[in-house]
Amino acid sequence: MTEPTAPALPVVRRLPRYYRFFSELKKNGVKNISSRALSELMGLTASQIRQDFSVFGIKGQQGCGYDVTETAAELGGILRLDRRKKAVLIGAGNLGRAISEHMDFEGKGYELIGIFDSDPALTGTVLRGLNIMSESELAAFCLANKPEIAILCVPTEPAPELARLLYDGGVRAFWNFSHANIAAVCPDAVVENVHLSDSLMILSYLYDKNC
């Protein structure tokens, strides 16, 4: 696997989708697939797929296309789903609970090692097999357990201070569901934002345009 240049973000953003499709094909017993057949399945052009794959050094075989098992493994490897990543989740409200219970963290290499909330009523209750801890224990927990990634399911207001505390504790990646600008307080960390209410507003706009 060769990676000649740093891939552009739009290409990177397509990787999980390729991974999902190849995993599904593998599950269905498909052995090989051409970029053309894949393009029909995915709604991308065959040349786009070939170009994306070449960025990551994924090669097909003339005449028989991509080996499904091999390509699925390559894509999973590129996404580093095999790398164990210790994660903490901050905020065990409706959203935090759903995220903790709904997501297949293990399947993506994440190990959820701690859940924290500011509400004393939640402290000590169990979520996804973990005792919810108080946010006041967060700094000491980071020192002792060295989480690498934090999932922020807290409101916008407390998010920057919590992020900074986590950053000082060694966290360098954030899955951010708040609207806070985490990159501003944690300059060299990776931040992946999920702005659900923005998405709902975009749907409102697009729906209206479509009527």
Place this chain on the structure above:
Amino acid sequence: MTEPTAPALPVVRRLPRYYRFFSELKKNGVKNISSRALSELMGLTASQIRQDFSVFGIKGQQGCGYDVTETAAELGGILRLDRRKKAVLIGAGNLGRAISEHMDFEGKGYELIGIFDSDPALTGTVLRGLNIMSESELAAFCLANKPEIAILCVPTEPAPELARLLYDGGVRAFWNFSHANIAAVCPDAVVENVHLSDSLMILSYLYDKNC
């Protein structure tokens, strides 16, 4: 407000963020803001902001910038947050419950009028003030209540059939949390996808690159 050409999707995707910032500025009592001050706040260039705003006919005043109250209202109007949109939510599992309880639907013009689940154990229980209904009641409900938008918090497998049923019942917009390709079964509907597990995979990739 003039809209000379159909705005490109990346511009549209920035609209909710502008709306959030102007709403926040308004809440904080800010009267006017220049594109330069806004650019520092938002991490976009001032020329990008002016260009985006000009697409939607939003004008500032030479010397004093954008009127905050006026611009917030204009952005909300463009996003059609004032338009009442009847929505149904399908799937009252962890994610569906969190979405129904966490989101400010009303603030974005959505009215949640029905929640459905395939699990008989959930039917009749209350969520966000609504009695969860059986999916077998969905077609009749659409006929009687004419929802316009559906929130799909179901697994990938049943999603296309449910989407088609909703489409036949008049639904033309989907907020899709499943991995199903809804656009393929509902050709002229608007589909806004939220792929949480893709986002988690991208974080894995970016984190690893950043180490």
